[in-house]
Amino acid sequence: MSIIVQKFGGTSVATTEKILSAAKKAIKAQQEGHQVVMVVSAMGKNTDTLVALAHELMERPPAREMDMLLSTGEQVSVALTAMAIVSLGHKAVSLTGAQIGIRTDNAFGKARIISISTDRMQKLLDDGNIVIAAGFQGIDEDFNITTLGRGGSDTTAVSLAAVLGARCEIYTDVDGVYTADPRVVTCARKVSHTSYDEMLELASLGAGVMHSRSIEFAKKFNVPVHVRNSSVDNAGTIISTISEDPSRGVSGAAVTLDEARVTLTGVPDKPGSSNAIFSTIAQANITVDMIVQDAGTDGLSNISFTVPSSDLAPTLDAVQPIVEQLGIQNISHRDNVSKVSVVGIGMAEQSGVSDRMFRALAEENINIHMITTSQIKISVLVDRDQAMDAIYAVHNVFKLDKQNPDAVPAESQQATTAVDPAAAANELQGLEELSITEISLDSTQASISIQGIADVPGIAATIFEKVAQQDIVVDMIIQSYLDNSELASLSFTVDRNDVDRTLEVIRELESEVPFQQLSSNPAVAKLSVSGIGLRSHTGVAIRMFQSLAEAGLNIEMINTSEVRVNVVVDDSQAAVGLETLKQAFADVIQPTR
Ligand code: ADP
Ligand code: ASP
Ligand code: MG
Numbered sequence: 328m329s330i331i332v333q334k335f336g337g338t339s340v341a342t343t344e345k346i347l348s349a350a351k352k353a354i355k356a357q358q359e360g361h362q363v364v365m366v367v368s369a370m371g372k373n374t375d376t377l378v379a380l381a382h383e384l385m386e387r388p389p390a391r392e393m394d395m396l397l398s399t400g401e402q403v404s405v406a407l408t409a410m411a412i413v414s415l416g417h418k419a420v421s422l423t424g425a426q427i428g429i430r431t432d433n434a435f436g437k438a439r440i441i442s443i444s445t446d447r448m449q450k451l452l453d454d455g456n457i458v459i460a461a462g463f464q465g466i467d468e469d470f471n472i473t474t475l476g477r478g479g480s481d482t483t484a485v486s487l488a489a490v491l492g493a494r495c496e497i498y499t500d501v502d503g504v505y506t507a508d509p510r511v512v513t514c515a516r517k518v519s520h521t522s523y524d525e526m527l528e529l530a531s532l533g534a535g536v537m538h539s540r541s542i543e544f545a546k547k548f549n550v551p552v553h554v555r556n557s558s559v560d561n562a563g564t565i566i567s568t569i570s571e572d573p574s575r576g577v578s579g580a581a582v583t584l585d586e587a588r589v590t591l592t593g594v595p596d597k598p599g600s601s602n603a604i605f606s607t608i609a610q611a612n613i614t615v616d617m618i619v620q621d622a623g624t625d626g627l628s629n630i631s632f633t634v635p636s637s638d639l640a641p642t643l644d645a646v647q648p649i650v651e652q653l654g655i656q657n658i659s660h661r662d663n664v665s666k667v668s669v670v671g672i673g674m675a676e677q678s679g680v681s682d683r684m685f686r687a688l689a690e691e692n693i694n695i696h697m698i699t700t701s702q703i704k705i706s707v708l709v710d711r712d713q714a715m716d717a718i719y720a721v722h723n724v725f726k727l728d729k730q731n732p733d734a735v736p737a738e739s740q741q742a743t744t745a746v747d748p749a750a751a752a753n754e755l756q757g758l759e760e761l762s763i764t765e766i767s768l769d770s771t772q773a774s775i776s777i778q779g780i781a782d783v784p785g786i787a788a789t790i791f792e793k794v795a796q797q798d799i800v801v802d803m804i805i806q807s808y809l810d811n812s813e814l815a816s817l818s819f820t821v822d823r824n825d826v827d828r829t830l831e832v833i834r835e836l837e838s839e840v841p842f843q844q845l846s847s848n849p850a851v852a853k854l855s856v857s858g859i860g861l862r863s864h865t866g867v868a869i870r871m872f873q874s875l876a877e878a879g880l881n882i883e884m885i886n887t888s889e890v891r892v893n894v895v896v897d898d899s900q901a902a903v904g905l906e907t908l909k910q911a912f913a914d915v916i917q918p919t920r
Pocket of ligand 3 (some may be wrong): 336478481535537538
C-alpha cells in the first residue's frame with residue numbers, strides 16, 4: 328500500500344479548528360487507500376514564545392535545555408492532532424522523535440539525523456492508524472532530546488518519506504513555491520514545478536518556505552515534494568528533478584537580510600592561508616556564506632566573506648589570532664548588509680544574465696559590495712536598507728511574474744527514475760552524512776582580474792554588458808570591495824579562446840571605468856567538488872583548502888554554492904589538484920543515482 332507523509336506547519340495547526348481540518352485531510356488520504364503519516368509543527372508561533380521565555384531568564388541558555396524546551400511545542404500539537412482524528416472516529420497514534428527512533432548527533436539546536444527506524448511506524452500503519460510524528464526533533468545516543476534547527480519539521484517530513492518510500496506533501500500558509508517570498512514581493516508568481524537544485528539554492532539563500540536540509544534529503548533519495556496551501560485546495564508546487572522552465576536563465580530570487588561582511592586585506596598569498604582562516608571559523612561552529620578571494624597582487628590577496636549577523640562577534644573573536652599569526656594587514660567588517668540572489672538552472676548556458684542583474688541594481692542606484700556566482704546562482708551583497716528595492720529590481724528585470732509560454736511542459740521533461748525504497752533503507756546509516764557525487768576539472772578557462780575600480784553603482788553592469796555584447800560567456804564572477812579605499816576589485820573567468828577579446832573590451836572601457844591594474848592568467852583550471860548539502864557541511868570547503876594547501880597549491884579564486892564548491896588554480900597545477908581532491912574525498916564519494 329502506498330504511503331503519504333503530510334506535513335503541517337505552525338500556521339496550519341495554529342488552532343484546534345485548523346488541527347481538525349488537517350486531520351480531515353489525513354483521513355481523506357487514508358480513505359483513498361493510502362497509509363498516512365502526519366508530521367506536525369508546534370502550534371502557531373509557539374516555538375517563538377518558548378524561545379522568548381528562555382531569554383527572559385538568560386541571554387544564552389544552555390543548548391541542551393533549549394532543545395528540551397522547544398521540543399515541547401511539537402509534543403502538544405501531535406497529541407491534539409491524534410485527539411482530533413480519534414474525535415472524527417478514526418485511529419491515530421502520536422509519536423515523539425524519540426519514540427519513532429529518529430537518532431541524531433548531539434549538536435543541540437542543529438542536530439543532524441543519523442538514522443530512523445521504520446518498524447514502529449510501519450506496524451502502527453499496518454494496524455490502520457494514522458501516525459502523527461512530532462516535527463523537528465530527535466534523540467541522541469545518550470537519550471537527550473535534540474532539535475534539527477528552526478523550520479526543521481520539513482526535514483522530519485522529507486526524511487520520513489525517504490525511509491518509508493513515501494510521497495511527501497507539505498501543507499503551509501501559501502499556495503506553493505513562488506518566484507520570491509510572496510510576502511515581500513507582492514507580484515511574485517507561484518511556480519508549478521521547481522527542481523531540487525533550484526529549491527536547494529533558493530532555500531539556503533533565504534526562501535524560508537522549505538528548510539534547506541529537507542531538500543538535501545529529497546534530492547538524495549529522490550522524494551517528490553508537493554508544497555500546498557493547507558486552507559485552499561490549489562495545485563501547489565512539485566519539487567522534483569523537473570523544473571518549470573529549464574531554459575529560463577533565472578527562475579527565482581531570494582534575500583537574506585541579516586548578513587555581516589568581514590574583509591581581510593593584505594593576506595599573504597600562499598598555500599594554506601584560506602585554510603587557516605576558514606578552519607578556525609568552522610571550529611567555532613560558524614557557517615561562512617559568501618567567500619570571495621581576489622587574485623593576489625604583490626604576494627598579498629584580500630579575502631572577504633559573510634556570516635549571519637548574529638555570528639559576527641564570535642567570528643571576529645575567532646579570526647583575531649589568525650590575523651596576528653599570518654601577519655594579515657587589516658581586518659574590517661560591516662554589519663548592515665543583505666544578500667540578494669537569483670537562481671536558475673538555465674543560467675549556465677546563457678550569456679547576459681549577470682549583466683542584466685547588475686544593470687537593474689545600478690538603475691536603482693544600488694551599490695554592490697560583493698558578488699559571487701555559481702553555475703545556477705548569482706548573489707550580491709548590498710546595504711540592508713536597499714535590500715527590498717534590490718529584490719524588486721531583480722524580480723522585475725527577469726520578468727519572474729510572467730510565465731514563459733514557450734517553456735517545455737513538465738510532462739515532456741525527462742524525470743530521473745524513482746529510488747527504490749529498499750535501497751534507500753539500506754542507506755539509513757548516516758542519513759545526513761556528506762555525499763559527494765563528483766570531483767571534476769575544467770581546463771578551458773582563463774581568469775581576468777581588474778584591481779582598483781571605483782566602488783560606485785553600475786560598474787559591474789557596464790563591464791559585463793560590454794563583455795556579453797561580444798558574446799563572451801563569463802563563468803565565475805567574484806567582486807570584493809575594500810573598506811577604507813573606496814575601491815573594488817573584480818575577477819572572473821572566461822573561455823581561454825576569449826581572453827584576449829575580453830581584455831580588449833576592458834581596455835576600451837578604461838575611460839568609462841577607470842582601474843588601477845588589469846591582469847590575466849591565460850590558463851587556469853577550475854576544480855570542483857559537487858554533492859549535496861555542501862554549505863551546511865562547512866567541512867567541505869575546509870577539506871578542499873587543506874588538502875590543496877598541503878599539496879602546495881595556491882588558490883586564485885573560490886566560489887561556493889549548495890551543490891558545488893569551485894576553486895581556480897593555475898593550469899600547471901590542474902592534474903595534481905584533481906588527484907589531491909580525489910584522495911581527500913575518497914571516503915565520501917558516491918556515484919549519483
Ligand atoms: P510553515 O509554518 O508552514 O513551515 P513557513 O513560515 O516556514 O511555514 O514557510 C512559509 C512562508 O515562507 C511563507 O509564508 C512565505 O512568506 C515564506 N517564503 C519565503 N520565500 C518563499 C517562496 N519563494 N515561496 C513561497 N513562500 C516563501
Ligand atoms: N516549530 C519549529 C519552528 O518553529 C519547527 C518547524 O516549525 O518546522 O522552527
Ligand atoms: Mg517552515
